[in-house]
Amino acid sequence: MTCSDVDMLVHPYLDGELVAEERVLVERHVVGCPHCRELVGHETTFREHLRARLRLRPQAQHEVVAAPALRRRVLDALDRADKAGEGPALPWAKTLKMWFAPALGALATAAAIVVFFSSGPNAGRISGLAGTPLVEEAIAGHMKNLPPEVRGTDDEIRSWMRGKVAIPVRPPFIHAIQLSSSPRLVGARLSHLASRDAGQIFYWVGASQMTVYVFDPSGWEFSAPARRVIDGRVVYVAERAGYTVALYRDRGIGYAVATDLDEATLLRLLEASLRE
Amino acid sequence: MLGRLSSNRKLRKDFEREALPHLGALHGTALRLTRNERDAEDLVQDAILRAYRYFTKFEPGTNCKAWLFKILTNTFITRYHGRKRDLELALAVAEEAETNDILSHEAQLSARDPEGAVASRLLSDDVVRALESLPAEFRLVVLLCDIEEFSYKEIAEIMDCPVGTVMSRLFRARRLLQRALHDYAVEQGIIKPAINLDDYRRRQKP
Numbered sequence: 359m360t361c362s363d364v365d366m367l368v369h370p371y372l373d374g375e376l377v378a379e380e381r382v383l384v385e386r387h388v389v390g391c392p393h394c395r396e397l398v399g400h401e402t403t404f405r406e407h408l409r410a411r412l413r414l415r416p417q418a419q420h421e422v423v424a425a426p427a428l429r430r431r432v433l434d435a436l437d438r439a440d441k442a443g444e445g446p447a448l449p450w451a452k453t454l455k456m457w458f459a460p461a462l463g464a465l466a467t468a469a470a471i472v473v474f475f476s477s478g479p480n481a482g483r484i485s486g487l488a489g490t491p492l493v494e495e496a497i498a499g500h501m502k503n504l505p506p507e508v509r510g511t512d513d514e515i516r517s518w519m520r521g522k523v524a525i526p527v528r529p530p531f532i533h534a535i536q537l538s539s540s541p542r543l544v545g546a547r548l549s550h551l552a553s554r555d556a557g558q559i560f561y562w563v564g565a566s567q568m569t570v571y572v573f574d575p576s577g578w579e580f581s582a583p584a585r586r587v588i589d590g591r592v593v594y595v596a597e598r599a600g601y602t603v604a605l606y607r608d609r610g611i612g613y614a615v616a617t618d619l620d621e622a623t624l625l626r627l628l629e630a631s632l633r634e
Numbered sequence: 635m636l637g638r639l640s641s642n643r644k645l646r647k648d649f650e651r652e653a654l655p656h657l658g659a660l661h662g663t664a665l666r667l668t669r670n671e672r673d674a675e676d677l678v679q680d681a682i683l684r685a686y687r688y689f690t691k692f693e694p695g696t697n698c699k700a701w702l703f704k705i706l707t708n709t710f711i712t713r714y715h716g717r718k719r720d721l722e723l724a725l726a727v728a729e730e731a732e733t734n735d736i737l738s739h740e741a742q743l744s745a746r747d748p749e750g751a752v753a754s755r756l757l758s759d760d761v762v763r764a765l766e767s768l769p770a771e772f773r774l775v776v777l778l779c780d781i782e783e784f785s786y787k788e789i790a791e792i793m794d795c796p797v798g799t800v801m802s803r804l805f806r807a808r809r810l811l812q813r814a815l816h817d818y819a820v821e822q823g824i825i826k827p828a829i830n831l832d833d834y835r836r837r838q839k840p
Contacts, residue, residue, distance in 0.1 A: 369805055373779060375786050404812060405780060411761035412781055428661055428675055429654065432682050436646065439683055446645045446689040505687065 359387040364394045368401050442544055443560070443567045447503045491552050492614055493582060493596045493603045499549060499558060500569040500601065500616035506545025506560055515546045519557045522548055525611055527557030527572045531631050539564050541627060551614060552578075563627070568617035575612025580605040586625060589632045595621055604628060649689045652698045653682065659699065660706055663777050667710050669766050677713065681706040700784060704792045707774065764814035772807035779804055 364387055370376050371384050388394045439445050508518040512529045519527035531541040541561035549558035549571065556573035582594035582605060594605040602624050604615045617624055660681065664674040685692075685705045692701055765773060771793075778789045786804075790797045 369808065370786070370801065373786070373804075401808075404808075408761065408780055408811070411758045412765065425658060425661070428678065429657060431675065432654070432657065432679055433650075435679050435683055436649075436686055439686060440642070440646060444683075444687060445642055446649070446686060 359383045361387075361391060361394055364388065364391070364397065368397060372398070372401055372405060441562075443503065443562060444505060492578075492580070492605055493598065495551050496569070496571055496603050496605075496614040496616040497598060497601045499551070499571065500567070503567075504547060504549075504558075507547040509545035512543065515543070515557075515559065519546065519548075523555050523557050523572070525572070525574045527559070528611070529559050530570055530572070530608070530613060530615075531561060531627065539623075541568060563617070563619060563623075566617060566619045568615060568619065568624075571612075571614040571616075573612045573614070575607055575610075578612065580607075580612075584621075588625065588629050591632060593625070593628060595625070597621055606632075608632065645689060646686075648694075649686050652692070652694075653685060653689075653702060656699045656702050657682075659782060660702060663703070663774075663782065664706060664710075666762070666765060666773060666777055667770060677706065677710055680713070681709045684709060697788065699782075700788045700792055703778065703782070703784070704794075707792055708794075710770075760818045761815065764811055764818060767814050768807060768810055772803060772810060775800060775803045776807045776811060 364371075364384060367376065367380070367384055371381065376384065388398055436445075508515055510518070515529055516527060527546070529543060529546070531543070541563045544560040544562050546557055546559045549556050551571045551573050554573050556571045559570040559572065561568040561570065580592075580594045582596040582603070584595040584597075586593045586595055588606075591606055591608065596603045596605075600618060602617055602619060602621050604613075604624055606613050606628070615624065615628070619627075657678065660678050661674060664677040664681075665671065668674045668677055681702065685702055688705075692698065765776065768776070774793065775789060778784045778792060779786075784792065786797050786800050789800045793800065
């Protein structure tokens with residue numbers, strides 16, 4: 359051990375980062391070397407006083423007053439996050455297990471059908487039976503609970519999406535009558551549906567969440583177990599593992615709505631929106 | 635649905651139990667990083683919300699404080715990303731100061747007061763000011779090591795860099811801090827300047 363070794367090791371030594379053998383070597387050298395003894399003494403004193411001075415600060419009056427206020431502020435922010443559905447995102451596997459465990463067998467069959475359709479001559483044609491890819495993808499995206507990339511009014515979201523998605527992304531529930539059960543716009547993000555770019559828009563309806571995918575549907579044929587007609591437009595509806603999904607076209611734009619609302623409530627909201 | 639709601643409520647409770655005891659420490663570090671109360675509170679709130687959002691990724695039983703500090707650090711860097719030029723400039727100044735520091739090492743040794751405790755004779759405000767004069771990365775490493783007493787390995791994880799980088803940053807940061815404190819002490823007449831031309835000339839007079 360030399361003086362330059364001690365020079366290099368003095369901080370790890372004082373920070374308690376050396377193993378026992380290294381400590382012994384440093385201490386053995388320091389005992390017999392006045393220069394290094396001074397160095398270690400200086401660094402020790404410096405550190406003690408630095409800690410004492412900097413730790414004094416939290417006792418300063420403004421910080422004592424700020425602490426409960428900060429705690430309240432943080433708790434309020436957590437409440438708001440919970441209300442807006444921006445709380446902890448459950449891990450994908452856990453969420454899947456929670457919702458899909460009873461339907462795993464059915465899903466396996468559905469997956470086989472999806473593979474069949476996507477690898478066959480009609481690849482890209484969105485069709486099928488219980489395993490319609492659009493329905494599954496809309497539910498999967500809804501469950502992921504990803505944070506919005508943009509927040510604001512309908513117009514702000516529309517202009518943010520311009521140039522990012524090839525079609526105009528209009529939040530669909532602009533004019534729905536404002537009741538307590540009316541959809542409240544949370545925000546939006548860029549996403550994709552069946553490998554196609556899409557705008558993903560998040561709403562909060564009472565205590566339920568709703569995700570709307572807006573995409574270019576050209577060349578796709580929608581299909582789902584139920585077919586409803588609202589204001590002359592065909593809406594395909596599927597209910598799966600507690601979620602409801604609606605697929606429809608409006609002025610050449612495709613919409614996939616996934617929510618934990620029941621079918622009747624979702625259709626009422628769509629009716630109000632499409633009639634406007 | 636009920637299962638999901640009760641699971642969310644439990645997560646919120648667990649989060650409050652794990653994270654809120656560290657609010658004071660996070661706030662202290664945020665205050666030194668941002669250098670003002672308003673930004674510090676915004677930074678803590680942003681970091682806590684981000685931590686809450688990703689709370690399911692936190693492994694219970696592991697070091698929650700280190701996890702929260704990592705999020706705080708990342709949030710700080712993201713927020714100050716737009717001011718990268720300022721940071722680069724500060725780092726360049728720090729490099730220069732470091733070179734001077736090495737050149738004047740002997741001079742500094744001779745200027746030490748007998749106790750080697752400049753910090754003990756300065757007021758807390760001076761020490762805080764000296765700390766806040768350091769570039770953000772150096773400030774952070776001192777706060778994490780000397781105030782929060784994280785290990786080098788934990789600091790490496792928090793700052794997302796190798797342990798070797800932590801050690802060299804810490805070394806440089808403490809050097810810069812000692813230098814800044816030394817300058818304050820000289821300014822206030824607590825210690826004599828290392829180089830004093832008047833003294834020298836006086837001594838040389840027959």
